[in-house]
Amino acid sequence: MIMGEELLRVENLTTHFYTEEGIVKALDGVSFSIQKGEILGLVGETGCGKSVTATSIMRLIPVPPGKIVSGEIWFEGKDLLKLSEDQMRKIRGKDITMIFQDPMSSLNPVLRVGFQVLEAILAHFPIQLKEGMARVVELFKKVNIPDAEQSVSRYPHQFSGGMRQRVMIAMALSGQPKLLIADEPTTALDVSIQAQILTLIKRLQKEYNTSVLLISHDLGVIATMAQKVAVMYAGRIVEYGNVEQIFNNPLHPYTKGLLKAIPDLDEDREWLEVIPGSVPNLIYPPEGCRFHPRCAYVKDICKKEKPPLIEVEEGHKVACYEYSKGR
């Protein structure tokens, strides 16, 4: 695994959605980076902005009602937010690809799966049809779809959920991408299939040295797959570190609360520890730290000023006034 070089750097990404009820401040100054060959886990609950982050990077935010208000997304020396749609299209599907939670809605039900993967290949590589078909069959074999030669001519509904996800992975990897964004890739799959798909992603990631932005609300998946983790809450990153740091030494009250709220397979607890309250409405987010209304350690400053992401130990950052000295 070749590491150490930065592939993607997101700086101060802010995305808003202009709806009938008001402006949803979905992302507020999100910053992180992914190294080459690294798996970054982006974890958070519903509405935290993890999917919006992914679609912002891909520049797939529907405009209107969405708008990337500010920020920079540096990829291979270029700011993706400044590229034209044509330039972005060359990157999308080839250098940066995405797989989604529900493969059934990403695959066209009336086209054969092989054809759909072929389309993806031909869009980015100037090769002949015959060679394209051969590559498709090879890809299917690589993702362990049984009976690859026959499977390419089948339709999506003829496959199980896990198999469809493999087709999506084949499509996503057809361009040998530098960055794969996987948005809840196994959430819709059964537990016994989940491990298969995650193993596949990991294997291919190693083989192609692809970086992966793995988005999930499942902390178990993140703990097992990711090398680095960013915890998101209400449109902001609240904690960032490598996976051991986050799980063995969680710093942010939200991260701690989240880990305590999960029933543990190894220990028995009578009552689960609960984070009081609920996720804020991002049309009217709380002032200062967005977590402050639910935080047991809340101080005055938390209610007024947005806490900056600061480094507490090497590589481990947290946005919380519990850790900044003398502010």
Next chain:
Amino acid sequence: MSIVRVDNLKKYFPIDKGIIFPKIVGYVKAVDDVSFSLEKGETLGLVGESGSGKSTTGLVLLRLLEPTGGEVYFNEKPLSSFTEPDFKLFRQKAQIVFQDPFSSLNPRMIIKDIVGRPLKIHGLVKTDKEIEEKVLSILKEVGLKEEHLIRYPHEFSGGQRQRIAIARALISNPEFIVLDEPTSALDVSVQAQILNLLKELQMRRSLSYLFISHDLSVIKHVSHRVAVMYLGKIVEYTEKEKLFKNPLHPYTQALLKSIPKPKITGEEIEDKVIEGEIPSPSNPPKGCRFNTRCPYAKPVCLEKEPSLVEVEKGHFVACFKYE
């Protein structure tokens, strides 16, 4: 005396082909000879993946679907012998909470009416004022407020809607509640709130729960006894501690191994893999239904179906490794 007992329950769905004169060509054996019992005040966890038949079992148990075979006993009385008034009472005493909080509440009714309907249907109180009072007290019990009475479901979050669904299930004073994946659609932090609430309610009201889920860590947290289902059959059935300390059935073992834990364990994802696909319930494998994925499959597993055998006290397994 068990509060709910199920004997050899079967639910087959016919598959028909043909447009003009459809003919039955086969059956999806969603629930195929399932037996278990539930004691008062206890929670039985029913765990399985897609196609296991766990949700169908819950629906058939409450007679929201008609069984194809077998019997359900409520307080030792068989449902097949119930008269109309018996059923009406059953609908008060046995309730259900569904998985999806976004579709289990009528979008066109206010909360007061949604939760209050059972009172009206069963004539449990007389005046409108009494209905409002009773609804309010139940809402408070599940953690909601008076101002929520006149709101519509779409104004609430997923967690709140589940509370409303729980309130609706509680208002007729039931003894038994089927919880069909009640927290699967909720975020982790909301799930914790709801699980705590359910536990509290069980203790306070001596409720018996059939808790259906695919999430083994949740099942472990809530259950006293657990039944593991695979393709319509129960493959293992025992007390919670025994199941998690000493899982016997290869499927249970594989399932436990395959769950990624939210902690640093040193386990690699590759070690968690169970090979193979889950077969379709309309065409299950011959013999033991797990034989296509079982690392211990023997020739007999391909021919005959194992039955549930008591391997140690109170621990039942359906597997030829132990028969």
Next chain:
Amino acid sequence: MNKKKKRTQFALIWRRLKRNKAAVIGFFIVILYFTVAIFAPYIAPYDPYNQDLAKSFLPISWVHPLGCDEFGRDLLSRIIYGARISLIIQLGSIVIALTLGVFLGAIGGYFGGRLDEVIMRFMDILLAFPGMLLALAIISMLGPSLKNLIIAIGIYSLPQFARITRGAVIAVKENEYIKAAKAIGETNGSIIWRYVLPNALSPIIVQTTLRMATVLLTAAGLGFLGLGVQPPTPEWGAMLSNARMYLRVAPGVAFFPGLAIMIVVLGFNLFGDGLQDALNPRLKE
């Protein structure tokens, strides 16, 4: 906890509707139409039945803003009262079509099976008649009169309501709150009335609005053929028919009833289309 929703569902629908200029125009036409029809006796300058042969074919003037017809009756007053007649026909036939159609569509869609088959086949028979032929056939059997016209058009409009309701009911039936209703012991009738129909309303409302236009046209068409309301009752279609003979002499006698028909039909169509769009980005449910 979400901040209190400041807008109710109706307010949101209204806002969406307001943005659609065509729908707003349609809405005002419909309002105007209803007002004219309801307040006809107070608006019309003359008695629409009052003949004065000396005034035959009087052109547009201050005294008679739209002129007079062949019998010297004030055209404006006849058109105003014609609106009233048209509205009566529309309301009458839609009430018939709605109550029967929604009932049959709902029980067919909800219970399915044989009942559904029988109801749908019956609707298919009604729909098999091309165009207005069904209404024509019924009215020929019953004889032309206002009452029979309402019945004929009512039956003619029945299948659309049944179909739309059935479709909506089948979709709604699959929702979990229906299963939940069964679980708390609701009867089928109660489920259809409290849970299914209220959620199936949108397409029915849209259909009703659009149907008002069709009914008007059908009534006018039958009136034109002399099978509708009988003279001297002022009905736009019949007025059009009579005016055919005098097109050279006094084109206004044909033009104005025709214009009235066109404007009102347009109004209902624009409003109905706008309503469909407004009801249809589904409100967050």
